[in-house]
Structure formats: structure tokens, C-alpha cells
Amino acid sequence: MISSYRQYKTIAKELIVPILPELLTPFIDQGVSYQPHQFDIPLDHNDPQGKAISIYAREVVRLDKQHANLPWLVYFQGGPGFPSPRADAQSGWLKAALLQYRVLLLDQRGTGFSTPITHQTLANMSADEQYQYLQHFRADSIVKDAEWIRRHFNVEKWAIIGQSFGGFCSLTYLSFYPQSLLKSYITGGIPDLCGHADQVYQATYQRVKQKNQRFFQQFPQAQMLCQRIADHLLNHHVTLPNGQHFTVEQFQTIGINLGRGHAALPMYYLLESAFVEVAGQPTLSYAFLQAMLNEQSYQTNPIYALLHESIYCQPFAKNEQQQTQSAWSAQRVRQHYPEFNYQSGQEFYFTGEMVYPWMFEQMACLKPLQSAAEKLAQKPDWPALYDLEALSHNQVPLACATYVEDMYVEFDYSRRTLAMIPNSQAWMTNEYEHNGLGIDGENIFERLDQMLQQLEQQIQ
Structure with a gap:
């Protein structure tokens, strides 16, 4: 009916x-x-x-x-x-x-x-x-x-x-x-x-690192291209087509594709076409920047960013009063993997499907939801899933x-x-x-x- x-x-x-x-x-x-x-x-x-x-x-x-x-x-x-x-x-x-x-x-x-x-x-x-x-x-x-x-x-x-x-x-x-x-x-x-979100991310960061290594082994020149793009973002104020300031952290998130079949080659093609010369100077092309914006599904589907960590918030001990907040687990665990925090001159790594608090500071459509996201991250009493x-x-x-x-x-x-x-x-x-x-x-x-x-x- x-x-x-x-x-x-x-x-x-x-x-x-x-x-x-x-x-x-x-x-x-x-x-x-x-x-x-x-x-x-x-x-x-x-x-x-x-x-x-x-x-x-x-x-x-x-x-x-x-x-x-x-x-x-x-x-x-x-x-x-x-x-x-x-x-x-x-x-x-x-x-x-x-x-x-x-x-x-x-x-x-x-x-x-x-x-x-x-x-x-x-x-x-x-x-x-x-x-x-x-x-x-x-x-x-x-x-x-x-x-x-x-x-x-x-x-x-x-x-x-x-x-x-x-x-x-x-x-x-x-x-x-x-x-x-x-x-x-x-x-x-x-x-x-049976485990906290921290345990999940400790494992997935290692898996993401392995996927990075495999990608850069397949496309050795991609490491140089990624460093060039990241350094350009560090040294220039680049905006996406929606007016949003485009940062290295945002660029790293396209690594979510490394966990999908048949994604490595298109990802490499995207990287090798990132720059265009304007008035004799290398500039990130509009096509590349539009593709980067399209990669940010958090903008159109904010539930992912708002509630992704909560899918791991399960009371896993017999004590039902145990607190279950994620407290930005992926961000905290990331500090144990400094290789993901890019600085000029170091090896570049993409991140995966992790969600970070800076997304609500940088991404245009997530900014109005920042306070709610913080409250959800700190919610101590999620019910059992x-x-x-x-x-x-x-x-x-x-x-x-x-x-x-x-x-x-x-x-x-x-x-x-x-x-x-x-x-x-x-x-x-x-x-x-x-x-x-x-x-x-x-x-x-x-x-x-x-x-x-x-x-x-x-x-x-």
C-alpha cells in the first residue's frame, strides 16, 4: 500500500x-x-x-x-x-x-x-x-x-x-x-x-597505515605529488568552490577511498592532475578543488560526522552505569600515530573514515552543528546497541x-x-x-x- x-x-x-x-x-x-x-x-x-x-x-x-x-x-x-x-x-x-x-x-x-x-x-x-x-x-x-x-x-x-x-x-x-x-x-x-571506540581506532589506524604504504608502493610518484599538494596548502590560502578554506587535514581525508576496491587508480589520476599553471605559477586546479569538495560527504550527510563514533558507544562491561562517551576517540588516538600529522618535509599519510572535531570548525555545512557535535561526543549514557x-x-x-x-x-x-x-x-x-x-x-x-x-x- x-x-x-x-x-x-x-x-x-x-x-x-x-x-x-x-x-x-x-x-x-x-x-x-x-x-x-x-x-x-x-x-x-x-x-x-x-x-x-x-x-x-x-x-x-x-x-x-x-x-x-x-x-x-x-x-x-x-x-x-x-x-x-x-x-x-x-x-x-x-x-x-x-x-x-x-x-x-x-x-x-x-x-x-x-x-x-x-x-x-x-x-x-x-x-x-x-x-x-x-x-x-x-x-x-x-x-x-x-x-x-x-x-x-x-x-x-x-x-x-x-x-x-x-x-x-x-x-x-x-x-x-x-x-x-x-x-x-x-x-x-x-x-x-566488547571494546571501547579507542580500541577500534587503535586497530584501524594501523590498517589505514598499511593501505597508505600499499598505495604509495603501487604509485611511487604519488608520495611526491601528495607532499607537493600538502605543502601548497600550508603555504597558500586555498578555497574550495563553496568558499571554504581547504586545509591539509581535509586533503588527507580522501584516504577513505583506500579501503574500497577499484579506487586506487582513480585516486592516483586525481592526484596527478591536481596542478595547473596560472601566470607562470603552479595552482591547484578548479577541477581538483571541485573533486575535493565532492569528497566531503559530511557536508551533505552530516549524520556520518555527528554520530559515527557513537556507533561504537556500547556499554561493554556488566556495570550498566559505565560511561560510554567517545570523547572524540579518533582524534585522541591519532596522537599515538604522529605520522598522520603532516609537516613539510615528512612522509605524507592519508587518514581513513575517522571523524575529527576540527571538521566542525572548518567544513562550511558542519560549522552550525559544532555545539551539538561536542555534546554528542561527550554524551556519557548511550543505551546498549x-x-x-x-x-x-x-x-x-x-x-x-x-x-x-x-x-x-x-x-x-x-x-x-x-x-x-x-x-x-x-x-x-x-x-x-x-x-x-x-x-x-x-x-x-x-x-x-x-x-x-x-x-x-x-x-x-
Whole structure:
């Protein structure tokens, strides 16, 4: 069903950007039906009569199976803070999934056509109001949204698939609502359940350093190019096309691409075309600077910057009163890796997916959110994202692809977590980087599906 378009009342009007009726119209492409849904769901599931937000999801099913009694498969996107893919059902994991499932592509709260979080939509809130509001956009709330939709559809059980942060959401789902799940597919998204964010970053900085070394070994001239770009930024006031002062720290963040398959060569091509000569002087080209701005997804999807460290804020001791704040963990841990703090004449290193407090001082669209970000970083009482006791008695078949050289999700921690969860099976491979599902999704999905079939037989 398609929920009707309507105006929202009082505070909901301030929070919800009403979706255009045209976007709730279904369409067909190459034998596949795409059916949009919109739901009014409580911002705080503990206060069902309180403020509401809108959640958008797209149902995808093959026309020749449209009226069949297919099981549902819900997709949880990586991030946090990014919408579900606007995918072509003729390729990748979606093509494989549609052979047996009715797929629901969920725009997680705050993303896509769900009530969005941007510097614009938060502009009318005070810093404290932003802080109070943003606390409701972690995996626990995302999973409760999915449960709300499941009940709305009157579905007894459905399957889930999670990529990266979507896998974190999947383990939250397995922790608190296992009775609602048929099976779980996870790719590159098995988190550490027992350690502080500091421990996560101690491992990922080492992995990022390894990725840097591999990149510069493949492209030896890239080290010289990076030093030249960094020195230029240190000695000149360079602005991005949005007027923002472009710094060495910002340049380093494009290293997030080093953890993705097929990214090294395009990254090198970008570096070698950085300079253009103007009036006899080398200058960073407009094309390069535009590309650098495009790399800053934090500007358009601020949830990532605001809540990224909070995905590791899990009370991991038996004492539930233990403080869970991240306190800018990546920034603090970085001080133990001085090689990432570039100075002219030293070796250059890119950083990874880490988030830093300086981003809210330098990046134009994050500046208005600086106070809220600080409050979130210091929040001492995040609720639990996982139930270790429930996971230790897991009965839901779980198959995952874990990438041995994953730059974002440390392989050793994933392996430790999986050892705690019965009825789980891992395909441990160095064939792919973290974005394997996007590179070779059809093969990965089919491999995990075969593993799940075997698990189901063993459980029976």
C-alpha cells in the first residue's frame, strides 16, 4: 500500500520535510516493480504519542513474482547517514535477491526521502534541541523503525541484509528482535561488541597505515605529488568552490577511498592532475578543488560526522552505569600515530573514515552543528546497541562476508564477535575490499545464500 500524502501538525511540520506526492507513485522498469511507501513513525519509540518523523522505503519485486507469497528481505545501508541505494535490479546483489525475495530498500531515518538531517533542516533548532533530536538516529532506533514497518505490513518474519554499518544494525536486530527474523546476510559489517571506540581506532589506524604504504608502493610518484599538494596548502590560502578554506587535514581525508576496491587508480589520476599553471605559477586546479569538495560527504550527510563514533558507544562491561562517551576517540588516538600529522618535509599519510572535531570548525555545512557535535561526543549514557546474552543464544541463521584486509571494520574483531554467536558462518576472504557488495554483489549474495541454506539444514 502507499500511504496518503498529508500535512503535518505543529512540531511535526518543523521536523518533517513533506515528500512530494509524485515520489509516492510506483513505476516499472525492465520487468521490475518499484513501489514507494511512507510511514509516520515516532521519533522516540519510547514516546509513541510524541513527535513524529517520516520514514520512506521502496518495495522492489519482479513483475512475474508480484503476486507470489514471497518472503521479504530488508536492506540496511552502510554509513551511518546514507540512504538506501537507488539500485538497478538487473545487476548486483539486488538481481540475485529478487529471484526469491520481495525486497524493501529502507531509507534509514534522517536519510534520503525519510525526514532528512542536514544543516538546513536543523537550522531552526538550538544546539541543545539538535543534541536531543540527534540521539534518536542510531542503530537501535533504525531497527525499531523496521519493526514498526514489519508489524504494519503484518509480516510474521522477514530476512535482513546489512552492508557495513547495515551489518551493525543487523546485530542490533538479532539482539532485540530475533523472533522477527528468518535469516541474516551481512557483508563487511561485524562490529566489535566488547571494546571501547579507542580500541577500534587503535586497530584501524594501523590498517589505514598499511593501505597508505600499499598505495604509495603501487604509485611511487604519488608520495611526491601528495607532499607537493600538502605543502601548497600550508603555504597558500586555498578555497574550495563553496568558499571554504581547504586545509591539509581535509586533503588527507580522501584516504577513505583506500579501503574500497577499484579506487586506487582513480585516486592516483586525481592526484596527478591536481596542478595547473596560472601566470607562470603552479595552482591547484578548479577541477581538483571541485573533486575535493565532492569528497566531503559530511557536508551533505552530516549524520556520518555527528554520530559515527557513537556507533561504537556500547556499554561493554556488566556495570550498566559505565560511561560510554567517545570523547572524540579518533582524534585522541591519532596522537599515538604522529605520522598522520603532516609537516613539510615528512612522509605524507592519508587518514581513513575517522571523524575529527576540527571538521566542525572548518567544513562550511558542519560549522552550525559544532555545539551539538561536542555534546554528542561527550554524551556519557548511550543505551546498549547489542545484547550479548541474546546473541550468545542466537537461533537465526547468519552468514557474513568478512574481509581480511578491511580498512573500516577490523577483521580480528569481527572474527572475535562471530565466535560468540552460534548458528553463524563466515566467509573470510581477501578477494574483496570493504565495498565488495557493490563490486561483485551478485556473486557475494549467492555465496552467502548457499551458506544460509546449509545453516538452515543444520539447525533443523
